Amino acid sequence: MTAPASIAAVLVVAIATGLLGLRGVRVARTPADFLVAARQVPPVLNASAISGEYLSAASFLGIAGLAMAEGLGALWYAVGYAAGYLVLLAVVAAPLRRFGAYTVPEFVEGRLDAPRLRRLATAAVIVISGFYLLPQLRGAGITLQDSFGAPYWAGVLIVGVVVTIAIASGGMRGITIVQAFLFWLKLLALAFPALVLLAFVRHPPLDDVVRQTAPTFPRPTTVHVPQSVTFDVTHAVPVSASGVVDGSAVKGSYLLEPGRHRVEGGSTLVFPAHALAPHVEGLHPLTGAQWASPLVRLNGTLTHPLAATYGVIIATFLGALGLPHILVRFYTNPDGHSARRTTAVVVLFVSTFYLLPGLFALLGRLNAPGLYVTGQTDADVLVLPRVQAMGATGALLAAVTAAGAVAAFLSTSSGLLIAMAGAISHDIMGRGSRAFRSAALGSGFAVTAGALAVAGFSINVLVGWAFAIAASSFGPLLVLGIWWRGLTRIGATVGLLVGGGAATAAVIASMAGVGRTGWPAVLLAEPAVWTVPLAFAVIVVVSRLTRWTLPADVTGKLLALHIPEEIRSLERRKTRV
Amino acid sequence: MTAKPPRQIVTGRPRRREAGRAYPAIEDLYTANSYGQTLLRSLMRAQLGLSLSVLAPAAAVVALYPLLVVLVPSLAHATVGFLPVSLVVLGGGIYPPLVALAFWYVRRARRIEERFIELLLKEKEDGG
DSSP states (O other): OOOHHHHHHHHHHHHHHHHHHHHTTTOOSSHHHHHHHHTTOOHHHHHHHHHHHHOOHIIIIIHHHHHHHHOGGGHHHHHHHHHHHHHHIIIIIHHHHHHTOOSHHHHHHHHHTOHHHHHHHHHHHHHHHHHHHHHHHHHHHHHHHHHHOOOHHHHHHHHHHHHHHHHHTTOSOOOHHHHHHHHHHHHHHHHHHHHHHHHTSOOOOTTHHHHOSSOBOSSOEEEEOSSOEEEEESSOEEEEEEEEETTEEEEEEEEEOSEEEEEOTTOEEEEOTTOBOOEETTOOOOOHHHHTOOSOOBTTBOSSHHHHHHHHHHHHHHHGGGOHHHHGGGGGSSSHHHHHHHHHHHHHHHHHHTTSHHHHHHHHHHHOTHHHHHTOGGGHHHHHHHHHHOHHHHHHHHHHHHHHHHHHHHHHHHHHHHHHHHHHIIIIIOSSHHHHHHHHHHHHHHHHHHHHHTTTSOHHHHHHHHHHHHHHHHHHHHHHHHHOTTOOHHHHHHHHHHHHHHHHHHHHHHHTTOOOSHHHHHHHHSTHHHHHHHHHHHHHHHHHHTGGGOOSOHHHHHHHHHSOHHHHHHHHHHHHO | OOOOOOOOOOSSSOOTTOOOOSSOOHHHHHTOOTTHHHHHHHHHHHHHHHHHHHHHHHHHHHHHHHHHHHHSGGGGGOEETTEEHHHHIIIIITHHHHHHHHHHHHHHHHHHHHHHHHHHHHHHHHHO
16 A cells, blocks of 8 residues: 555655765764764764664564564563663773774774784674664565555665665765754654554553453454465454455455465455454464563463573673674764763663553554554554554654654664675775775675565564674673773684674574474574573683783773773873973 | 884873874873772772672563563563553663663762772872
């Protein structure tokens, strides 16, 4: 289907972002440029920019979608995405700013005198950014599908190619003011519709959600099927269909008998009020009580729920440290103390934002159970306003959320692609803008191709995997590098290889469908629960065994990490006198 | 390691709170005075202690809630007013403490640093 208001909103945000970005083409993403900005960027603006770059399609669409599909346990992702900044604040913010490293590869090189380890860290940056970019493009595909009626692959392809070319040609830089604008846009684009839908638009009593045995259509509801689906019907339901159902063209009433049915893309089904929503093949139907549980489900089932929940918690709490597009932003802080202040404000901002996805999940389950039929729960934030409010109000609110979704995938995907291409060109291909351009083109197109292949995965699960890999590779490296003098070059290398490698292997195995039940399912789908402790242990043990590779002058390096700036100027004056 | 050439100042007085370089002035800190080691250790220990005292309560809360739900299964689908408890906790109640911890940490971390600077200034006066 197409929604003219949403189309307009999508285009306005895309064009406004592009124009704002073009004005800053000269502002390149080098440390010097961030330093230039540092003198003028106050903490609140800086925190808006960090939050803007951080809140991705996973936060805007994915959390609500996953919580709608798999239950409120999915909100742990939101908690972790916010708490990750508390960890970042307490562990790395000020020291990294003081050390002057603004990417993890630079930090490991400077801290451990290890140019070769820098290459390895760069490889990890590429893996993490790649995994993180996939769901952003998936979000783009869903948004364009919903508002333009474009096929999923077309949306992915258009946004992937446009963002890639924009970055490669030097446009759409992560300018502070653009990212800050996009943060407030995203926050309002979620808060305003949530408020209206909750307070002013008719919906079933909210606590019905716990009592229902299955998601139930509150009133006669038209469900558009964008691409062909197979779903399971438990209780016979008479629908009014238009399109191809079970292999034959139908126009008019049709009885969906219990069992499996196939509906071709482009069809519409009108479900009567109080009908139980059929669930798309592979989506586990949950009772209201099951859905309300705050434990993390895997494919709809509570398999070793504590391990799965702790896996998500560990991955998200430690993963934020290692996100390649975020740390560089901390360079716009003039000193360590203001880096801390900025981070605390980020905790406040993202926490405020994360009050909202749960509400969308709740309202989505009550009002838009059609999404269970199509399996498009990731589109909940986009579709819910139209389904719940209907008419002009609905179209307007849907346009607002579509605008927010565009802001979400544009801001994060441009930041990630710049970080990825910057790492590749700087550390592997040799510096220069031509190297950056070809790196951006190569990685952008590679990721776009990858995003076409992940249509079946939840946005938020994909982002959770990027966090798990970051938490298992860079998390321990940064924590120990900043706080432990015993870290050695070899310890860090082996830890990075073992931790990052194990997490990446687990994620790929899980994507490929290895181990669907029991412990293997949990340990592969939520690898952080074992790969993070493993990485810490390996780094500590190997560092102890290889003390001869301790970097020269550990004290000097720790001084650079921890000494407040004021002392530095004192020391400097003292040496001069 | 080869000997470093002596540091020379060619551009006049270094500015206070100079932020304009890609790497920190590690060379300057090589000349840290003899009690630098002890001071550094005490600063790091104080800061790490503070970090842990912020992260430990946060970790305790998030670790205990799922455990509590496993032990008291009816908590999973209880409601408060019109909202499921899970939504009230994970979609609301858990955030204010996180934010409060963050701002508390910023104040305390700064205080540790100020005390450290004071200490160093005093030592310098005493010694000089």
